[in-house]
Amino acid sequence: MASRAAGSSAPTIVDVAAQAGVSIKTVSRVLNQEPGVQEKTREQVLKVVAELKYRPKLSARSLAGARSFLIGLLYYDPSAAFVAGVQQGATLRCREAGYHLVVESLHNDAPDIDSQVERVVSALRPDGMVLTPPLCDNPKVLKALRESGTPCVLMSPGRQAKGQASVRMDDVHAAEEVTNLLISLGHERIGFIRGASDQAASGLRYQGFANAMKAHGLGLDPELIQQGDFTFQSGVDGAHQLLSRRVRPTAVFASNDDMALGVLAAAQRLGLAVPSDLSIAGFDDSPAASLVWPPLTTVRQPVDQMARMAVEMLIAANRSDAQPLAESDLHRVLPYELLVRNSTCAPAAKPVTKRK
């Protein structure tokens, strides 16, 4: 591996000050966009900065000042796509603001997770932390962060704690819309597969489904509701249950795409044509959702926008003139997107009771 650059080391604030004929304090003012610098002086400093390609060193700023210009992202990977999306939004927003994103992958069930968090925080002193599920619902993690005084924004947390900033999408409404779509296509017997019972989104999505069904006077047949756990296999299992009913559903709405793909696989093995014999809808817009035939009707979560918003909130709160946010501004809800693709259509025959 190449050894470290030898020769003249990088320019410091002292070099810039000397070259520009001002004090280092003035250079600091210009760089931090503080008021009270004569326009002419400012320009002169900026010119020298450009000439020397001067870049302030983060460690020095961090040690001397109150900010580290570091935002932390804590995650425990359920879905690669989710993490990648979060990161995309977060790193871009960080760069725009001169911050940097430090990521740490933690195991949600680690017995010493609180000390792991504490360790990271006291070494890095990040200006804020973004937490993703399920870590954002882990009391030990939240406690460790609270004790360290690190500002946090939770992404799609289960419960919305008072005073705790969060960013989410409207799961209930999105699930309602998916259900409405199926109903509008003519489906009446709609199977539903719930997500993992310990995850907040599961309840919310079921709620949306139930709302829409009731609103159309369709009622909730317990026979058509299966408990899943967000895995492909639980989708397969749920589908086998639903499709063995005396009166089969003409559509199945799974609480996420992995389970919807399980339903699709099960239907194909049973020789059912999708969507003509069975419509299928998912949730998440996972990469695989568009890599199967037929591509899945699903809901796209604005994951990168949510992350961008989370970072935005942390940076804003970090400014010296920041005002504490009102409770109503602490919880942001971002718009989702309904993606209608080829896995859903009107039921082949009238949705009457018949056996195949």
Next chain:
Amino acid sequence: MASRAAGSSAPTIVDVAAQAGVSIKTVSRVLNQEPGVQEKTREQVLKVVAELKYRPKLSARSLAGARSFLIGLLYYDPSAAFVAGVQQGATLRCREAGYHLVVESLHNDAPDIDSQVERVVSALRPDGMVLTPPLCDNPKVLKALRESGTPCVLMSPGRQAKGQASVRMDDVHAAEEVTNLLISLGHERIGFIRGASDQAASGLRYQGFANAMKAHGLGLDPELIQQGDFTFQSGVDGAHQLLSRRVRPTAVFASNDDMALGVLAAAQRLGLAVPSDLSIAGFDDSPAASLVWPPLTTVRQPVDQMARMAVEMLIAANRSDAQPLAESDLHRVLPYELLVRNSTCAPAAKPVTKRK
């Protein structure tokens, strides 16, 4: 958002030294595991460190010393799964060694990508950088990094530059093994879909395919070789070409899973049963590969192990007593894993020429 913790600030090295009745230099020695500290003194210091929950502040260590304890990860996201895998391996290894991972998502085609890199490096002064494709093959990125003197490890680079550390898997051999598997099942007419022509892996995988075919005296029929670009759609297109041949292949080997999924979708639309009418093999073990029916036979890249190794090399090179690596130790090749699943089987009939 919660305000910063007030009250007594975190303990510093001075507090530990005072409490332990030694100088700060001794505390520093113990913490950095430097030699020349009496065992009794060491224990005493460690005891106080634990009592006070003292954690050295990264910015201070970084400013005073030669190391920043930061490793950078530069990526331009082609595949979420790849990035997630890299990160998993990298963050875990970093944590074990007391380092932290800073990630930056860059656009490979950005005209100012060199200055973006330069900016990140001069602010952070990371002790090393991990580069993933295609950034690891971007001359502007490599040049900026070289000029800054930042040690780099490239993951799966296209060309293996002399003196430039890299980590990869053996694409050629893996593709050979996949092809051998198909041949051993009885396939003779095997279609191949190449990856994007500007990516190094494409050529390597084709090479492996060609090697195996020739080794078995099967030759390379240009009619059975399609150019793809690693996208689902190019897999669909390639499949349509291959399956419209007068004499259809009985198996298709696609250079990655996304294309293999395209082949699967195309086959299903044409009414072909997979694998009995057509065997399909992919490459990458993408999440979707096991979320379809039938699940894909594919190759798992040891992405997280590769990232772990890359970080390992950077950390090792960063030690004060580090020796420059010999050329042969600069390039690591990690073992892959062949995953034989249900998308491949023996051809239904003898692989004779027939029309369906």
Next chain:
DNA sequence: CTGAAAGCGCTTACAG
């Protein structure tokens, strides 16, 4: 509008 001084919390030479 501008600057001289002190200090952030460590590590690096250098002594003993």
Next chain:
DNA sequence: CTGAAAGCGCTTACAG
């Protein structure tokens, strides 16, 4: 085996 001093490169009060 241990320590006193200097210094890393910035920002923070405080003056003028």
